Amino acid sequence: MQYQSFLSKRYLKRRWAPWAATLAVALGVFSLLSVLAVMEGFKVEMKERIRGSLSHLVVEGIATRQLVGEDSLLDAARTTPGVEAASPFIETLAIYRSAVLDYCILRGVDPSSEAEVSDFDLYLLSEEEIEQLLADPYMMLPEDRAPPDAARVVEVFSLERRRQLLRSRLRGDDVGFVEEAPPQGLVVGIESLRSGRLAIGDTVQLSSYSPVTFEPRIGKFIIVGAFQSGVYEQDQRWAYSDIRALQQVLDLWDEDAQDMGISGIALRLTDYSQAEEVKQRLYLEISRRMDLPASDEGSIPWRSMEINTWESQRDNLLQAVEIEKRIIAAMMLLIVAFAAAMIFLILMLLVIEKSRDLGVLRALGATRGGVIQLVLTQGMILCISGAVLGLIGGWILTENINEAHDAIYRATGMRLFPPDIYYLERIPAVLRWQDMVLVCAPTLIFGFLGSLFPALWAGRRDPIRALHHE
Template sequence: MKTAPFAPFEWMIAWRYLRARRAEGGVSTMTWISLIGVTLAVFALVATLAVRAGFRAEFVDTVLGTDAHVTVYSQLYVTETGQTTRALTDYAEMAERVSAVGGVLRAAPLVKGQVLANLRASNAGVEVFGITKPDLLEIPGIAGSSQSLGSLESFGTGPGQGIAIGSGVAREIAASVGDKIKLISPNGVRTAFGTSPRVNAYEVAYIFHSGRFLVDKTRVFLPFDEAQAYFNKEGVADEIQVMLAEPEAVDAAIPALLEAAGERALVWTWRDSAGAFLRALQMQDNALFILLAILVMIATMNIVSGLIMLVKNKGRDIGILRTVGLTEGAILRVFLIVGASIGVVGTALGVGIGVLFALNIESIYQVVDLVTGQQRQSLERDGYIFPPALLLWSDLARAVGLSLGLSFVVTIFPARRAARMNPVEALRYE
């Protein structure tokens, strides 16, 4: 007899098969195994994707919290005295033009140089960033460091100038707030007999902890005017640091920034500096997704096993249903509903548990700390990241689509086997 696809009686038969006990010819045990398998596989997929997304977001936030979103600098050119340089002589005007570009939060001139930091018998190679106090206060990873020591109020003030150093630098030379450290540059004072090293002493006003190991271990912030004098760069800057309202849209902002900066300008974005690591993360994410997709596929194979057993146990029922007029299509849809229902319910449970896991990741970290005796705080101080989980709709859609797709596909084979069963053979020995 002809019926509409997925008629109510088809759902009723499928439901009876799903909840049938083994004594009635059902395979409820296999149904539960299939359901649990799909649930755990989808949970693992959702949880892993959320943790990986959180790690990437944490890394990007750390990069954006300490470095410029875009660095504007100059092409090499020859000065009137015949020297080759990249120095920006019109840095104030360039910063003002760049600041006027839509989406730019601020543009800060910068002077950079590498020197030796010394305190008592300890030395460390550091990278000095010369920056104004208002611009330094706008760097969230530095000024907003929750584990910082001291204050930026005295940055660049008083005799000897207050400076900011990274926690790694402070640890390397055993410096604390209030200590006076020496910065030694080989390219120092110009005299009639050549250039002698420049040695200046500065008081440590602020020790920051940005969360980036290399930044904390090597970076020192010096007041902009003092850095110009220290590195013999009076009246010039090395580059312009640009902060954007939407760092993820940095590629779209480049043409306008280049136009505002001038014809000799070049740019270097945060994607360029962190691009290799981000690409490596993306490759790892793809590999993890493939491995977990295989896990989901294995879990959905349990649905096939359960349906094959169900078809075998329900051979008599299938024969009777066919003799009373059910078409092959109706039988096919009944078993499709059985297999798909397991996949849908397992997927929903797996996503639900995965979401709960992601939302309570901090509590889970604490439980792991309690069980294993590990102290995350000490590891985090050394630069290790324990990221929060981040739920992305795209990741949830991928997990749901993969699980449901595999559940529907693997159901087709046993459903077709049931639909093509010969009713005469099924009832021969009944």
């Protein structure tokens, strides 16, 4: 064993002060790694949840104007290379009246094709799951739940489902009314049920306006199901209905085109990485069909429209998350820099205190480089030990962060990650090797720089003066 390693370990074992710097480094690495993991998890989870609710591409009218020529639009989309599935939708803001007055984002979808373009069938809850989630306000569905079934989307909006719920609410002579005209179905977010504002089987009155006549429109709906996307805002404010029922309620008949209007077309792509190419091809195909004469079956009535990816629709939110991640990372690096400063001060004091020992080493034949290596080795041992401890601690926390949060909540009743503020029900954490490198590299660089100056100073000291001083 070289004398540098032997003496470094001996000096460090006999004193506790240098290990305070190690703890500071460990705390800095632990904090920075944990924050980066949570921010990365938040970004990944938000992307996944938003993409699952929206779809890869969306063709929609500009300035909330409706589109017409639904069949031709769907045909143009489905025949465009790179498009796997397409489904029409309507989206509007509505006010509902039940026990209370509140608002929601009302989305009309085609039950037979919505599951092909989004994860709505995955988010749709069974009656047993709804009961479990209502019994435990903070429960999340397990990942190994039953696989999604597109037929459930059709079933939940079916006439039989609406009649069944009304029969359970009505008695006597009123049951005959159920067979004739049950209200249209409405699927709401699980947070709407948890808040007590709504319940399965409730009949609600929805008020909105017609984008064609700009007159207020009112419709009656019955709550037939619930969904849980994992995004709190969506689970609280979104509601789904059958697109055909919503077209009638909102009076979307377009006299010029002699057709019912829609808000847009949602598309799922075979390869999302080719979204820009598919977007251009689809735009050219729709433009070509708009130039066809109205008598042509494949023509599309001219309307101003735009084609967007789901990322461009939520670009502000995603960019804000990325910027916040960078700002927090820069602030957390200050902790690591502080730890490096502690290493610097401790090594400087060590060099001053051990001047006689260093002079003896030089007198016995140790070179300047050997003395520099001795001090530098001590500093790097402190830095590397702290980095390893911080990495282990950060990994343990990110793997068990929700369990730790639940334990704190049960003990104190305080939620550190309220979903109404952070949108998500659970704390997401994704630990990437890139983030580990991003954390460890500056830590080792700061530690090296913090050790280098004391090491150079120790190597340049005159051994004769050091011995004479002692």
